[in-house]
Amino acid sequence: MSQAPVTVVGIGADGWPGLAPGSQEALRRAEVIVGGPRQLDLLPPDCAGERVAWPSPLRPAVPGLLAAHAGRRVCVLASGDPMFFGIGRTLVDALGTADGLRILPHPSSVSYACARLGWPLDDIEVRSLVGRPLGALAAALHPGRRLLVLSAGADTPAEVAALLRDRGFGPSALTVLEQLGGAGERRVEGTAEDWHHAPGDALNVIAVHCRRAEGALRLPLTPGLPDEAFEHDGQLTKRHVRAATLAALAPAPGELLWDIGGGSGSIGIEWMRAHRSCRAVTIERDPVRAARVARNAETLGVPTLRVVTGAAPAALAGLPTPDAVFIGGGLTAPGLLDACWDALPDGGRLVANTVTLESEALLTDRYRRHGGDLTRLSVAHAVPVGGFTGWRQAMPVTQWSVVKRAESEVRAETVVTAAESVVRTESVVRAESVVTPAEGETDA
Numbered sequence: 181m182s183q184a185p186v187t188v189v190g191i192g193a194d195g196w197p198g199l200a201p202g203s204q205e206a207l208r209r210a211e212v213i214v215g216g217p218r219q220l221d222l223l224p225p226d227c228a229g230e231r232v233a234w235p236s237p238l239r240p241a242v243p244g245l246l247a248a249h250a251g252r253r254v255c256v257l258a259s260g261d262p263m264f265f266g267i268g269r270t271l272v273d274a275l276g277t278a279d280g281l282r283i284l285p286h287p288s289s290v291s292y293a294c295a296r297l298g299w300p301l302d303d304i305e306v307r308s309l310v311g312r313p314l315g316a317l318a319a320a321l322h323p324g325r326r327l328l329v330l331s332a333g334a335d336t337p338a339e340v341a342a343l344l345r346d347r348g349f350g351p352s353a354l355t356v357l358e359q360l361g362g363a364g365e366r367r368v369e370g371t372a373e374d375w376h377h378a379p380g381d382a383l384n385v386i387a388v389h390c391r392r393a394e395g396a397l398r399l400p401l402t403p404g405l406p407d408e409a410f411e412h413d414g415q416l417t418k419r420h421v422r423a424a425t426l427a428a429l430a431p432a433p434g435e436l437l438w439d440i441g442g443g444s445g446s447i448g449i450e451w452m453r454a455h456r457s458c459r460a461v462t463i464e465r466d467p468v469r470a471a472r473v474a475r476n477a478e479t480l481g482v483p484t485l486r487v488v489t490g491a492a493p494a495a496l497a498g499l500p501t502p503d504a505v506f507i508g509g510g511l512t513a514p515g516l517l518d519a520c521w522d523a524l525p526d527g528g529r530l531v532a533n534t535v536t537l538e539s540e541a542l543l544t545d546r547y548r549r550h551g552g553d554l555t556r557l558s559v560a561h562a563v564p565v566g567g568f569t570g571w572r573q574a575m576p577v578t579q580w581s582v583v584k585r586a587e588s589e590v591r592a593e594t595v596v597t598a599a600e601s602v603v604r605t606e607s608v609v610r611a612e613s614v615v616t617p618a619e620g621e622t623d624a
Contacts (some may be wrong), residue, residue: 183505183519184501185280185281186246186254186255186256186275186280186281186282187206187210187253187254187255187256187272187281187282187283187284188255188256188258188262188267188268188271188281188282188283188284189203189207189256189257189258189284189286190203190223190258190259190261190262190266190283190284190285190286190288191203191257191258191259191260191261191286191360192220192259192260192286192287192289192292192360192362192366192473192500193359193360193361193362193364193383194224194361194362194363195362196222196223196224198286198361198618199461200284203284203286204472206209206255206282206284206402207227207229207255208226208227208353208585209253209366210227210229210253210254211229211230211231211249211252211253211254211354212229212230212236212249212252212253212254212255212569213227213229213230213231213232213248213254213255213256213257213568214232214245214255214256214257214404215231215232215233215234215256215257215258215406215472216233216257216259216422217233218383219257219258219259220233228373229253229255229340232245232249234270238270239270242270242271242274242328243274244604245274246274251362255575256271258334259289260285260286260287260288260289260290261285261286261287261288261291261553262283262285262292263283263291263431264288264326265306265308265310265330268283269283269341274431282387283303284369287361289330289357289360289385289616290291290304290306290328290330291346292357292360292361292385293328293357293385293387294328296357296360296367297355297357297387299326299328299387299440302478303326304326304327304328305325305326305327306327306328306329306330307320307327307328307329307330307615308329308330308484308538309329309330309331309332309336309340310330310331310332310503311332314340314343314482315337315343315344315387315477315478315479315481315482315483316456316481316482316483316484317329317481318341318343318347318479318480318481318484318609319453319456319480319481320481321344321347321349321352321390321392321399321481322390322399322401323390323391323392324389324391324578325389325390326389326390327384327387327388327390328385328388329355329385330385331382331383331384331385331386331389332438333382333404334379334381334382334384335366335379336384336386337354337356337375337377337379337380337384337386338375338377338379340372340386340388340427341354341355341370341375341464342372344372344373344388345373347396347479348373348392348393348395348396349390349391349392349393349399350371350372350373350393351371351372351373351391351392351393352371352372352388352389352390353369353370353371353388353389353391354369354370354371354372354383354386354387354388355367355368355386355387355418356368356369356377356380356383356384356386356387357384357385357386358380358381359383359384360380360383362602364381366380367380367509368380369552369557373393374548380404386512387507388484389587392485397459397591398470399408401453402423403422403423403426403427403450403454404419404423404426404450405422405446405450405480406419407421407438408420409480410444410445410446410449410476410480411444411475411476411479412443412444412446412472412476413444413469413470415443415444415469415509416443416444416446417443417446417447417508417533418559420557420559420572421557421559421577421579422446422447422450424449424555424557424579425447425506425533425579426447426450426454426532428529428531428553428579428581429447429460429504429506429531429581430504430529430530431451431454431455432455432458432503433455433457433458434455434457434459435459435503435504436458436459436460436461436500436501436502436503436504437451437458437459437460437461437502437504437505437506438460438461438463438496438499438502438504438505438506438523439451439460439461439462439463439498439508440463440492440505440507440508440510440516440519440520441463441464441492441508441509441510442462442464442469442470442473442487442508443464443469443473443479443508443509444469444472444473444476445462445464445472445473445474445485446475446489446508447481447508448460448461448462448473448506449476449477449485451476451504452482452484452485453480453481453482459484459486460482460486461484461485461487461488461490461499461500461502462486462487463490463492463495463496464487464488464489465489465491465492465495466489467489467615470487470488473485473487474487476499477511490514492510492513493508493514493515493516493519493520493610494515496519496520496523496544499523499609501523501524502523502524502528503523503525503528503529504524504528504529504531505520505523505524505528505529505530505531506530506531506532506533506534507520507530507531507532509534510537511534511539512538512542513541517546519531519551521584524584524585526584526585526586527583527584527585528583528584529581529582529584530552530581530582530584531579531580531581531582532579532580532581532582533577534577534578534583535575535576535577538580539578540578543578543580546580546582547580550582550584552581552582553578553579553580553581553582554578554579554580555578555579555580556576556577556579557576557577557578557579558574558576558577559573559574560572560573561574562572
């Protein structure tokens, strides 16, 4: 690993003239300059350092490349701001610290785009499609919202337009901003539903002003999406129960969920929609349903949902440690509850739903052993009854939710409970000792 600091220089489409004097000096003094071919071509001849193009794939090559030039003055070129969806993060991860880096940022393409459009930078959402699935953009689509999409290439605008049409946002306004800050800067506008522009420059940012088509399904941020948002065969945690289940699971940024007995994948999908850094693994033994889970995840903006086809608990082997577990099916499978409980770290959450008496008996037993909350969820819907309206009751759902506590905490509570029991017993004995003579005197 390099002993000398690695200088990371942000550069824009305006190239060398757009760099601050400090960035230019760092590049002139560099013995090695690493970057993409387009970036390297922006440098003048007096940047005499050895020019090294990034290999592909880039991320696994970083440690070896830095080690190969250890002790030399290394400059790394980055597009715009190196720490905003840039190479800076990769370098920090490779070095394990930012101490070995000197970062000289340049205005990002997002800053340029907001300046051109008059959009407040703090009021937009940025999504990158560089090395990321297009379907993830769907989770950010809400009427009136403004998005800036970092493009993966010249074909990305047309792909974004097609996704918007498919997800019910065809009327959305699109503005493609090419070569921002450079001599070749260009602006192309239209709507997703009538986008017909030919591919332009590969260096572009896509601005989206979201507008939902009339009649398109509204997908809120709160848990409990409409049931019709999911493709399903009846194996679906229904909307009201799903909302209560997500509330009990309590997703937080960066956490991982095991969704066991995925069905349509609704719990895992809504968990991931809670925050873009939430992760989930859905375990579904039926291959047809597993494929359906993947389609729902793509449609609803969380294409990175991992789907494991297999039966739990065997299918749980080798999965990363979860922060929470949901069991929506297969509760009576031998060893499943124990496997899930053992996999959870201290502070992890487990939520299990059932409609059968056999599974309810299991949950009641675990409630006695581990505590938590045992809840009966009952939902009724108004339906026509002749010329009138009545209630149709859905099957009640028994839900057990619990937070796993450390064994030391459980033992301490057990000791306290036992001590309180002794105190209560001694108090009763003393009270009886006092009362008995009085009763004897009265009898006499």
